[in-house]
Amino acid sequence: MLVTMNGVRLSYGRWPALDKIDMEIRQGEFVVISGASGAGKTSLLRLIWMGDRPDSGIVDVSGFRSDRIRKVELPQLRRKIGIVFQDFRLLHTRTVFDNVALPLQVTGTGNRIVQKRVISLLARMGLSHRRNAFPHELSGGEQQRVAIARAMVAHPVILLADEPTGNLDPEVSMEVVELLLEINRAGTTVVMATHDPRQVPAGKGRFLFLDKGVLRGADRWTELDSDS
Amino acid sequence: MSLVKSALREISLNLHSRPGARLVTLLMVALAFIVFNTFLIISWNLQGIMDREENLVGMEVFLYRGISQAEGRLIGDHISSMQDVKSVYFVSPQEAEALFRADLPGRADLLDVMGTDFRLPASLQIVFETEAISQGRISELSRQIGAIAGVEDAVYGEDYLPGLLKTVTTIRRLVILLGIVLVSSISLVVFYTVRLSVVRRSLTVDIMRTVGAPWWFIRIPFVVEGIFMGVTGSAGGLALAAILSKVLSSAVTHRFMPMSWITLVILLGAVTGTVGALAGSYEKER
Numbered sequence: 001m002l003v004t005m006n007g008v009r010l011s012y013g014r015w016p017a018l019d020k021i022d023m024e025i026r027q028g029e030f031v032v033i034s035g036a037s038g039a040g041k042t043s044l045l046r047l048i049w050m051g052d053r054p055d056s057g058i059v060d061v062s063g064f065r066s067d068r069i070r071k072v073e074l075p076q077l078r079r080k081i082g083i084v085f086q087d088f089r090l091l092h093t094r095t096v097f098d099n100v101a102l103p104l105q106v107t108g109t110g111n112r113i114v115q116k117r118v119i120s121l122l123a124r125m126g127l128s129h130r131r132n133a134f135p136h137e138l139s140g141g142e143q144q145r146v147a148i149a150r151a152m153v154a155h156p157v158i159l160l161a162d163e164p165t166g167n168l169d170p171e172v173s174m175e176v177v178e179l180l181l182e183i184n185r186a187g188t189t190v191v192m193a194t195h196d197p198r199q200v201p202a203g204k205g206r207f208l209f210l211d212k213g214v215l216r217g218a219d220r221w222t223e224l225d226s227d228s
Numbered sequence: 229m230s231l232v233k234s235a236l237r238e239i240s241l242n243l244h245s246r247p248g249a250r251l252v253t254l255l256m257v258a259l260a261f262i263v264f265n266t267f268l269i270i271s272w273n274l275q276g277i278m279d280r281e282e283n284l285v286g287m288e289v290f291l292y293r294g295i296s297q298a299e300g301r302l303i304g305d306h307i308s309s310m311q312d313v314k315s316v317y318f319v320s321p322q323e324a325e326a327l328f329r330a331d332l333p334g335r336a337d338l339l340d341v342m343g344t345d346f347r348l349p350a351s352l353q354i355v356f357e358t359e360a361i362s363q364g365r366i367s368e369l370s371r372q373i374g375a376i377a378g379v380e381d382a383v384y385g386e387d388y389l390p391g392l393l394k395t396v397t398t399i400r401r402l403v404i405l406l407g408i409v410l411v412s413s414i415s416l417v418v419f420y421t422v423r424l425s426v427v428r429r430s431l432t433v434d435i436m437r438t439v440g441a442p443w444w445f446i447r448i449p450f451v452v453e454g455i456f457m458g459v460t461g462s463a464g465g466l467a468l469a470a471i472l473s474k475v476l477s478s479a480v481t482h483r484f485m486p487m488s489w490i491t492l493v494i495l496l497g498a499v500t501g502t503v504g505a506l507a508g509s510y511e512k513e514r
Contacts, residue, residue: 049438051437051438071443072442072443074437075440075441075442075443076440077440078437078438078439078440079439079440081440083438089431089434089435089438091431091432091435093241093245093246094241102435102436102439103439103440105234105237105238106231106234106436106439106440106441106442106445107231107440108230108231108232108233108234109230110230111230150439154439154440
């Protein structure tokens, strides 16, 4: 099991964000977490990359347990995870190439390997011609593809996408979802949080539903998924 | 090695980004330091004045008239071996007469009236160690010296000394107090200015965290930036204070601060800049 959550509860101050979360994600799955704004989707993803620790319960990601992981081990965990955000979070003073290369540079990867991997990934994302551009010179769709490339460049075992289509028009959104499905087909586990699960075609993933911090109807969505 | 290279590259990228914001931060730090440097220049000059005043505090020991020059010098040697005595200078009757005539030219006729046989008494001029100067200690020394055979009288300015020492002590305490307040204020100004400039770039810290950068890799560029801003800002403040000092030198005679104080000012800038940067990056790291 790649991700396991047992009896997880998370609150921000007095406000509960997630409660009684029991969940498992297997290697190679495409998991869609849906729910309204404020339902706790982002909090759930933050628990996976351990941006937050649960108040109670245990989160286990690829052998890193939330109750045991030390601060110095967090970077090791995060190198196994790629993260894509709704607002892209690109460094605006750096080129497309430098943004994508960042996860490799922070691990001390040699320059030749960085060049090779980034150039090949940009080609796969259809961004070769934009490698020297700065983020503000790109369209929303291009920026999100750069963010996905950055998330994928270090070959993560799991890709977390937090409302990756939230700032994009429907046509570009479809392209981004298709890109995520393609990444999943290549073997990477993908967890996508979205307020609109219809973006992912039925049968292409496992659907979970968050309602006010509680994971509901997971079985139903799973059944629906497998029925289809 | 590649990681170190990457870290150096991050430092360079960090220092080259947002020049406008950095300039504003530097100006803030420099302005804060101008106030501090002005205070330091005033204190340094005040210190000089007070030292001079204290060095003037001494004792004049008059010897009996029958005392020979050799005996007088022996008494002088004895006094100079006493604790807290810095120096003793023997003034012979001839030298005392010459000094009298030089210091009080209008009263020289008094000596002439006394006749050719009259001689002023030989005396010893005593200077004390500055740190030993206190009303109680000088009074005690006066008693001890007065009790030495051959000494007629020991005079040390009993009338003005207590007032002078009290004033000097009060001024010194005020300067120290004001110095502590200013060092604290300037540290806070630099700390918060640098911290704010780091916090403004929370996105960079966030991204670095999510891509798995080690903590030191995230912090080092900010620490270098903190040191850079602290040192450059304090040096800028010193340069502006030096210009101000030069401009005012014709109107007010004064000295610029010594090299050791300049070094301390730059060190203060470096330390507060570093701590501010560390605090800012730590805050965003959690």
